[in-house]
Amino acid sequence: MKPSYELLIIGAGPAGMSAACEAARNGVAVCVIDDQPEPGGQIYRNASRATDKQNQVLGKDYQQGKNLVDDFKSYGGEYYANASVWHVDANNQVGVIKAGKNYFISAKNLVIASGAQERAMPIPGWQLPGVMYAGAGQILFKGSGIVPTGELVLAGTGPLLLLLASQYLHAGVKIKAILDTTPKGRIVKSLDKLFSGVQGYEYLIKGASLLRHIKAAKVPYYKHVEGLCAVGVERVEKVSFASATKAGRKVANISLDVDTLLLHQGIIPNTRLARAAQCETTWDAQQSCWIVATNEYGLCRQNTYVVGDAARVMGAVASRIQGRLCGLHVAQSLTKVDSHSWQVWHKDLLKKLRKENAIRPFLDAVYQPADAYLIPQQDDVIVCRCEEVTLSDIQDAVRLGCQGPNQVKSYTRCGMGPCQGTQCSNTLSHIVAKQSNMPMAQVGELRVRSPLSPITLGQIADL
Amino acid sequence: MFKVLDDNHEFDTQISFDGKDHLVPSNITVAAAALLIGVKSIRETPVTGAKRMPLCMMGVCYECLMKIDGVGNQRSCQTLVRQGMVIERQIGATEVEAEYYEA
Ligand SMILES: Cc1cc2nc3c(=O)[nH]c(=O)nc-3n(C[C@H](O)[C@H](O)[C@H](O)COP(=O)(O)OP(=O)(O)OC[C@H]3O[C@@H](n4cnc5c(N)ncnc54)[C@H](O)[C@@H]3O)c2cc1C
Ligand code: FES
Numbered sequence: 001m002k003p004s005y006e007l008l009i010i011g012a013g014p015a016g017m018s019a020a021c022e023a024a025r026n027g028v029a030v031c032v033i034d035d036q037p038e039p040g041g042q043i044y045r046n047a048s049r050a051t052d053k054q055n056q057v058l059g060k061d062y063q064q065g066k067n068l069v070d071d072f073k074s075y076g077g078e079y080y081a082n083a084s085v086w087h088v089d090a091n092n093q094v095g096v097i098k099a100g101k102n103y104f105i106s107a108k109n110l111v112i113a114s115g116a117q118e119r120a121m122p123i124p125g126w127q128l129p130g131v132m133y134a135g136a137g138q139i140l141f142k143g144s145g146i147v148p149t150g151e152l153v154l155a156g157t158g159p160l161l162l163l164l165a166s167q168y169l170h171a172g173v174k175i176k177a178i179l180d181t182t183p184k185g186r187i188v189k190s191l192d193k194l195f196s197g198v199q200g201y202e203y204l205i206k207g208a209s210l211l212r213h214i215k216a217a218k219v220p221y222y223k224h225v226e227g228l229c230a231v232g233v234e235r236v237e238k239v240s241f242a243s244a245t246k247a248g249r250k251v252a253n254i255s256l257d258v259d260t261l262l263l264h265q266g267i268i269p270n271t272r273l274a275r276a277a278q279c280e281t282t283w284d285a286q287q288s289c290w291i292v293a294t295n296e297y298g299l300c301r302q303n304t305y306v307v308g309d310a311a312r313v314m315g316a317v318a319s320r321i322q323g324r325l326c327g328l329h330v331a332q333s334l335t336k337v338d339s340h341s342w343q344v345w346h347k348d349l350l351k352k353l354r355k356e357n358a359i360r361p362f363l364d365a366v367y368q369p370a371d372a373y374l375i376p377q378q379d380d381v382i383v384c385r386c387e388e389v390t391l392s393d394i395q396d397a398v399r400l401g402c403q404g405p406n407q408v409k410s411y412t413r414c415g416m417g418p419c420q421g422t423q424c425s426n427t428l429s430h431i432v433a434k435q436s437n438m439p440m441a442q443v444g445e446l447r448v449r450s451p452l453s454p455i456t457l458g459q460i461a462d463l
Numbered sequence: 464m465f466k467v468l469d470d471n472h473e474f475d476t477q478i479s480f481d482g483k484d485h486l487v488p489s490n491i492t493v494a495a496a497a498l499l500i501g502v503k504s505i506r507e508t509p510v511t512g513a514k515r516m517p518l519c520m521m522g523v524c525y526e527c528l529m530k531i532d533g534v535g536n537q538r539s540c541q542t543l544v545r546q547g548m549v550i551e552r553q554i555g556a557t558e559v560e561a562e563y564y565e566a
């Protein structure tokens with residue numbers, strides 16, 4: 001790695017790879033850093049090495065990723081795999097650790113394309129062995145080619161849950177039940193958003209075909225699931241919940257034996273790198289998460305960009321388009337693109353991006369998590385898994401006068417463990433907001449601190 | 464409980480897991496290997512000693528910390544298995560505490 005680059009990109013997912021290809025094509029000297037062993041990001045994880053069986057199960061969208069990965073592999077700039085960014089600051093200085101060695105890089109232009117992460121789902125027993133995120137199930141399949149056996153239950157809301165169910169069925173994996181936590185009446189309530197989404201009708205067709213596939217496979221499908229609990233001592237043994245029949249009658253106390261429970265409440269931007277770079281975030285009530293304030297090219301401030309799902313969840317196709325727009329914008333700002341080409345190309349990309357984003361308001365409205373899955377419903381539910389801090393610990397701290405999440409953190413250790421709040425920060429803010437009757441935007445979130453991942457003093461001394 | 468999907472997968476990589484030898488496919492993560500072997504837990508928490516398994520598999524939750532080739536606090540979901548790798552469950556906080564500094 002060199003000490004400085006014209007353009008440094010963090011993340012080799014659809015957004016980062018597209019930005020790299022577009023910028024390099026226009027003569028920018030680019031370096032891409034990614035912590036996975038292969039390029040592809042979340043959706044196209046391992047795409048270039050997937051077996052026939054994996055390709056067959058994961059379908060067309062996944063295979064399309066291979067073209068982008070292939071283009072990226074010969075894009076002409078530098079690329080470092082297995083390299084993790086542990087420091088970013090407001091001056092575009094980036095700390096990278098690779099194979100136990102540290103590098104400090106100064107980026108003239110910095111693009112953060114670090115993608116999204118699973119939203120936490122703090123239900124009773126979610127810390128038990130046997131309970132994982134649905135995204136984890138998919139990563140195990142894409143990356144390591146392994147699938148669950150035994151009693152498997154999928155629970156939650158959002159397109160990824162249905163996609164995973166359909167992929168598992170294609171792979172011959174048996175699903176015992178799907179517990180859909182989408183609240184009653186959501187689709188009807190969201191219909192007004194559909195008008196603008198008509199352009200995104202392909203997504204609706206895709207969604208309907210996933211549901212048809214699940215129905216045809218006769219997987220028991222419980223709707224409007226409430227009161228979900230993972231029950232067990234040393235590992236999950238049962239899942240219990242209430243559901244509603246077709247006629248709308250509520251059925252309480254359903255209990256199923258389970259070996260693996262996969263949870264999902266949608267995905268949220270992983271804004272840690274962006275916040276470390278001191279890019280501004282705002283609370284987005286519709287997506288129920290913090291998003292990064294950028295323009296359509298992903299620009300946060302001069303020479304610093306955040307693109308793709310790292311800024312706001314937009315999906316793989318939009319992430320690709322925005323990545324290209326961003327790469328083009330960097331090239332233009334370095335005067336490597338003539339003004340005529342810039343005008344023609346960027347307008348075309350903007351049009352595509354807007355078309356792609358048209359469906360989002362509808363999806364966001366339908367799959368907005370129910371409050372009961374954002375804030376735990378029982379006192380002893382663990383919020384911070386690292387330090388084992390419960391809902392009542394946090395409520396006590398607020399009652400005793402802690403102002404805001406950062407004070408609660410000092411008082412309870414919530415968010416102080418190795419994950420540094422990636423799993424509990426939003427839940428903590430929700431709890432504080434509810435108890436002190438303040439809007440999320442005012443409550444704020446846990447501050448991020450370097451190092452963004454644990455690193456020893458020895459490794460820093462190495463610099 | 465997990466299994467490999469593809470019967471063609473060769474179990475050609477020998478790893479030691481808590482003192483016992485196992486053969487697993489190459490190119491899988493240590494966390495995936497733990498699930499495939501069927502271990503009951505990969506670590507015990509420093510606070511109450513509760514047993515845990517990986518949660519996110521994408522490097523953000525730190526639930527999968529293990530001692531790998533003698534080094535503690537390694538994210539097993541971000542580490543690929545290697546021939547002869549020695550993997551141990553992480554009990555409580557590791558002796559080699561990661562040191563933090565304030566930026
Ligand atoms: C678990 C999961 C599974 C998903 N599966 C699907 C799917 O099957 N189909 C679908 O349509 N959408 C899926 N999505 C959504 C999809 O990932 C996104 O829409 C799309 O991949 C976003 O692209 P991106 O380039 O913005 O980010 P990503 O594809 O997430 O790429 C970000 C990259 O940055 C890397 N990175 C992050 N932090 C650092 C760091 N500190 N140092 C170095 N590298 C870093 C990551 O490892 C990753 O490779 C999934 C999302 C998640 C979280
Ligand atoms: S399982 Fe979440 S970091 Fe490894």
